[in-house]
Amino acid sequence: xxxxxxxxxxxxxxxxxxxxxxxxxxxxxxxxxxxxxxxxxxxxxxxxxxxxxxxxxxxxxxxxxxxxxxxxxxxxxxxxxxxxxxxxxxxxxxxxxxxxxxxxxxxxxxxxxxxxxxxxxxxxxxxxxxxxxxxxxxxxxxxxxxxxxxxxxxxxxxxxxxxxxxxxxxxxxxxxxxxxxxxxxxxxxxxxxxxxxxxxxxxxxxxxxxxxxxxxxxxxxxxxxxxxxxxxxxxxxxxxxxxxxxxxxxxxxxxxxxxxxxxxxxxxxxxxxxxxxxxxxxxxxxxxxxxxxxxxxxxxxxxxxxxxxxxxxxxxxxxxxxxxxxxxxxxxxxxxxxxxxxxxxxxxxxxxxxxxxxxxxxxxxxxxxxxxxxxxxxxxxxxxxxxxxxxxxxxxxxxxxxxxxxxxxxxxxxxxxxxxxxxxxxxxxxxxxxxxxxxxxxxxxxxxxxxxxxxxxxxxxxxxxxxxx
Amino acid sequence: xxxxxxxxxxxxxxxxxxxxxxxxxxxxxxxxxxxxxxxxxxxxxxxxxxxxxxxxxxxxxxxxxxxxxxxxxxxxxxxxxxxxxxxxxxxxxxxxxxxxxxxxxxxxxxxxxxxxxxxxxxxxxxxxxxxxxxxxxxxxxxxxxxxxxxxxxxxxxxxxxxxxxxxxxxxxxxxxxxxxxxxxxxxxxxxxxxxxxxxxxxxxxxxxxxxxxxxxxxxxxxxxxxxxxxxxxxxxxxxxxxxxxxxxxxxxxxxxxxxxxxxxxxxxxxxxxxxxxxxxxxxxxxxxxxxxxxxxxxxx
Numbered sequence: 001x002x003x004x005x006x007x008x009x010x011x012x013x014x015x016x017x018x019x020x021x022x023x024x025x026x027x028x029x030x031x032x033x034x035x036x037x038x039x040x041x042x043x044x045x046x047x048x049x050x051x052x053x054x055x056x057x058x059x060x061x062x063x064x065x066x067x068x069x070x071x072x073x074x075x076x077x078x079x080x081x082x083x084x085x086x087x088x089x090x091x092x093x094x095x096x097x098x099x100x101x102x103x104x105x106x107x108x109x110x111x112x113x114x115x116x117x118x119x120x121x122x123x124x125x126x127x128x129x130x131x132x133x134x135x136x137x138x139x140x141x142x143x144x145x146x147x148x149x150x151x152x153x154x155x156x157x158x159x160x161x162x163x164x165x166x167x168x169x170x171x172x173x174x175x176x177x178x179x180x181x182x183x184x185x186x187x188x189x190x191x192x193x194x195x196x197x198x199x200x201x202x203x204x205x206x207x208x209x210x211x212x213x214x215x216x217x218x219x220x221x222x223x224x225x226x227x228x229x230x231x232x233x234x235x236x237x238x239x240x241x242x243x244x245x246x247x248x249x250x251x252x253x254x255x256x257x258x259x260x261x262x263x264x265x266x267x268x269x270x271x272x273x274x275x276x277x278x279x280x281x282x283x284x285x286x287x288x289x290x291x292x293x294x295x296x297x298x299x300x301x302x303x304x305x306x307x308x309x310x311x312x313x314x315x316x317x318x319x320x321x322x323x324x325x326x327x328x329x330x331x332x333x334x335x336x337x338x339x340x341x342x343x344x345x346x347x348x349x350x351x352x353x354x355x356x357x358x359x360x361x362x363x364x365x366x367x368x369x370x371x372x373x374x375x376x377x378x379x380x381x382x383x384x385x386x387x388x389x390x391x392x393x394x395x396x397x398x399x400x401x402x403x404x405x406x407x408x409x410x411x412x413x414x415x416x417x418x419x420x421x422x423x424x425x426x427x428x429x430x431x432x433x434x435x436x437x438x439x440x441x442x443x444x445x446x447x448x449x450x451x452x453x454x455x456x457x458x459x460x461x462x463x464x465x466x467x468x469x
Numbered sequence: 470x471x472x473x474x475x476x477x478x479x480x481x482x483x484x485x486x487x488x489x490x491x492x493x494x495x496x497x498x499x500x501x502x503x504x505x506x507x508x509x510x511x512x513x514x515x516x517x518x519x520x521x522x523x524x525x526x527x528x529x530x531x532x533x534x535x536x537x538x539x540x541x542x543x544x545x546x547x548x549x550x551x552x553x554x555x556x557x558x559x560x561x562x563x564x565x566x567x568x569x570x571x572x573x574x575x576x577x578x579x580x581x582x583x584x585x586x587x588x589x590x591x592x593x594x595x596x597x598x599x600x601x602x603x604x605x606x607x608x609x610x611x612x613x614x615x616x617x618x619x620x621x622x623x624x625x626x627x628x629x630x631x632x633x634x635x636x637x638x639x640x641x642x643x644x645x646x647x648x649x650x651x652x653x654x655x656x657x658x659x660x661x662x663x664x665x666x667x668x669x670x671x672x673x674x675x676x677x678x679x680x681x682x683x684x685x686x687x688x689x690x691x692x693x694x695x696x697x698x699x700x701x702x703x704x705x706x707x708x709x710x711x712x713x714x715x716x717x718x719x720x721x722x723x724x725x726x727x728x729x730x731x732x733x734x735x736x737x738x739x740x741x742x743x744x745x746x747x748x749x750x751x752x753x754x755x756x757x758x759x760x761x762x763x764x765x766x767x768x769x
Contacts, residue, residue: 101730104519125733129518276604279623286605425732435714438624464517 058086058353060114063093063103065338066168071373079360086353088114096122096338103343104131112343114354117167119338120155121423127163128421128466132341136162138355143362147380151407154416155335158245164339165358167370169377171322171333172220172229173300173402176204178316180294184211188318190401195295195320196327198265205274208294216276218269220297221284222434224427225336227262228418233324234258235331238418238426239458245419248465249458252426254433254451261325263443270438277438289313297322299336300402301375307398319401332409334417337376375399377406421461429453505746511739519735529740539741541716542724549634549720550698557638557694558687561645566675568646569653579650586643593640594708601632622710626717629710633718636705641697645690652683688760692753699749721745 064072069092076088093099096119106112118126126132135156145153145162156164174195181188184207194200205217220226231238236258239249253259269275276293278284281302288296289309298306303319310317324330340361342354360366364382371378372392378384384403387393393400409415420426433450437443462468512529514522533539568578585593600608601620609620622628656679664674680687703722706712712719712727719727725745729738 097731100733101519108520125517129521131518277623283602283604292604422732428727428731431713432715435624435626435717439626439714 056085056349058349060086060088060350060353060357062088062090062115062357063099063113063117064090065093065096065099065117065119067092068374071370075361075366075369076357079357082360083356085349086356088353088357100126107131107343107345110345112345114342114346114350115340115357116343117338118164118341120336120417121427123156123163123339124158124419124421124423124465126341127158128464130344132164132343133351134161134163135165135339135341135358138342138351139165139359139362142359147382149377149379149381149384149407150411151332151409151415152335152377152379154411155419156339158419164341165362166335166337166379167340167361167376168301168337168374169335169339169379170299170301170337170375171335171377171402171406172226172297173303173405174320174322175288175296175298175303175306175310175398176318176320177208177288177291177294177310178318180208180212180214180291180315181318184208184294190318190320190397193318193320196323196330198261198323198325201295201323202265202269202274204295205269209274212294214292214294215273216287216293217274218295218297219276219278219284219287219293221278221281222431223281224430225334226297227430227434228427229322229333230262230324231258232331232334232414232417233322234261235329235412235414237414239420239454243413243416243418245413245416248462248468249418249420250455250462252451252454252458254454255447258325260443260447263437263446265325266434267437267443285309291315295320300377300399300406301337303398303402304375304396307396317398319398321405331412331415333406334415335377335406371399377403420458421465422457425457426454429457508739508742511736512743514736514739516735517733522736525736529737530744532737533740533744538716538719539724542719542721545630545716545718546699546720546722548630549637549702549718550695552634553637553641553698553702554691554694556634557641557645558690560638561642561649562675562680562687564642565646565649565653566679568650570671579646582646583643585640586647588640590640590704591708594636594705597636597639597705598709601635624714626714629714629718633702633706633709636709637698637702640705641694645694648686648690649683652686653679656682684760688757691760692756695752695756696749699745699752721748 062072062076069090073090076090080087093102096117099116100118100122103112103116103118116132118132127134140162145157152166152169153162156162156166176193176195178188181193181204184204186204186207187193195204201218208214208217228238231253236256237243237253239253240251241247241249243249266275270277276287278287281298284296284298285302285306287293288298288306291313296306307317322333340358342351342358346354362379364378364380364386367378367380367383368386368390370376371383372387372390375396378387418426429450432453433446436449437446441449511522513524513526515525515528516522564582568575568582571578588596600606601622603609603619603621603623612618612620620628620632622632660678660682661674664678669677700722702720703726706718706720706723707726710718712723721741722745725738725741728734728741
């Protein structure tokens with residue numbers, strides 16, 4: 001073999017091996033038998049549920065998504081102490097998507113964890129594909145849903161069945177710079193501040209841009225959830241069939257008057273520099289805390305961090321209102337965040353232990369602790385009372401204001417939030433439409449293209465939703 | 470058997486050699502070829518979640534070739550690859566030549582040149598995101614002050630592609646520079662001295678003498694960089710643009726990731742993976758055939 005041939009063959013082999021390897025790794029493995037159909041309701045013997053005991057020693061894995069594993073483990077340790085037979089260990093398995101993927105992989109491998117923390121948008125596929133057991137089937141007889149804050153739990157209720165136990169629930173919340181508002185001559189006290197309508201936001205932006213050194217007025221991250229919230233505050237469903245709750249959605253309402261108002265407002269705010277584009281969460285927070293803008297929208301879970309950041313930056317933080325087009329017919333924000341689910345594939349003592357833990361976590365004491373430690377909304381009114389008694393809202397009034405806006409909204413399909421199979425893709429299409437808007441396309445073009453693209457996403461999933469059968 | 474008596478013949482038994490190769494082969498089989506075969510299988514199924522699927526034959530491939538989004542992704546990838554490989558190789562050729570020509574501080578220049586490559590790609594992506602952020606980036610600020618041009622890549626698709634190309638070139642320069650510097654050092658001094666005596670200019674010397682002499686290394690780098698650009702770029706795009714705005718930077722690899730792990734369309738994503746493999750395999754073959762004509766491997 002001469003030198004030339006030898007080198008070339010090495011090169012060829014290297015190239016081929018690398019491409020094969022990368023293609024293999026890029027793909028995904030494991031294929032099993034087909035299931036599907038939201039038929040995971042299990043016949044569980046609920047006898048003695050609530051006594052925190054199992055017939056044998058059980059070790060349960062609890063996969064959390066939002067990085068608060070030490071805090072959750074601290075809460076769960078009290079559960080472990082109360083139980084003679086159940087030991088729960090909490091681990092952070094990455095973001096919501098990673099937990100969702102890893103749950104499926106663990107099921108395929110035959111060793112799913114006891115409880116997983118999934119994003120709200122995974123609810124429908126998780127239920128439809130029998131990845132999870134509906135929470136109501138597990139702990140239904142032991143819980144009274146009338147004690148729940150319906151705004152928190154309604155997203156997860158389909159066919160009058162609670163599918164997951166809300167955990168880490170938040171909404172879009174509006175923060176504003178009280179000092180800048182004062183300087184701009186605007187009402188700055190949270191009781192008086194005018195940030196309820198799209199026009200209010202425009203007026204506030206004009207005032208701070210004229211009277212302060214801020215180059216823009218408002219910002220929020222380019223994330224589809226915010227735009228779904230603008231649908232809900234206007235009382236507009238995002239998709240048909242009662243926002244996908246009565247039956248699978250087949251068409252979207254991105255060509256509705258509410259959508260047009262939203263895009264017109266967003267476009268004019270952007271063109272006039274009143275709205276400062278923030279690509280993601282951190283950019284929006286940075287813009288607010290560094291005094292580039294006076295008003296910012298974020299997750300309510302970030303309120304404590306924003307309040308603390310504002311103090312450090314030397315201005316006073318206030319909580320305003322997530323806007324709607326007008327005050328007439330105003331509804332309210334939708335929820336975000338996730339819920340706890342019990343995966344299919346566990347049974348016997350392990351399943352009972354998972355049900356025990358779900359039940360225990362749903363109780364007001366645990367909910368209050370979680371709420372006060374993180375800012376995520378609690379599941380029950382009793383938890384609010386506990387937080388009140390412990391003086392939480394005196395120290396952190398911003399949570400009370402954001403929560404009351406949320407909890408006092410009318411319960412309609414619009415505020416319950418859109419329930420679609422590939423909701424992550426719907427949100428991607430919303431952001432793609434916004435990119436086109438900022439890239440110079442007309443509102444009418446964005447309206448029609450977004451509607452068409454989202455309708456395509458809905459059509460692709462039409463046969464996957466078991467409710468369509 | 471002459472070969473058995475060669476000084477290079479370390480092992481006397483084929484079994485011995487096979488036993489020593491076995492761990493490597495087993496790892497390759499388990500972690501590369503088996504997943505590859507599984508991916509081929511998955512590409513004929515429609516899966517909504519892992520572990521359950523329905524045989525759909527070639528439907529995923531048909532859908533793929535009918536998809537406007539996929540065609541867009543292919544165009545973006547070809548542009549990204551062509552620009553990244555060309556710019557990266559040209560710049561690293563110039564930089565490594567200048568380092569080779571320098572009389573003092575050569576090691577210092579070399580370390581400085583390969584520094585970005587030593588950085589984890591995620592860190593490099595975040596650093597560059599800060600540097601060229603349209604609002605807070607010092608580089609974009611300087612561009613705007615000096616030229617009046619707003620490098621608004623977060624809303625302009627073409628500029629976003631330029632931004633990720635700049636990031637990929639900057640991050641990957643060091644790799645080529647290491648190889649090219651080593652190759653330049655292999656060029657005999659007598660050739661350089663003869664060229665200087667003949668009065669050949671510096672850059673003529675680079676392109677007329679050095680480039681042909683180091684052509685095998687260049688071929689290797691073209692192949693590796695092309696594979697890297699087709700399969701890589703993922704981390705930078707994920708961190709900087711997430712494929713946007715409006716899919717302007719949605720390269721095939723990112724599109725595949727989105728469809729598999731965000732949109733849960735594993736069968737469709739597997740088909741993309743196989744097609745991507747096909748593209749790169751064909752491209753490699755063509756590149757090797759074409760460059761074979763120009764690469765000089767020594768000998769007659």
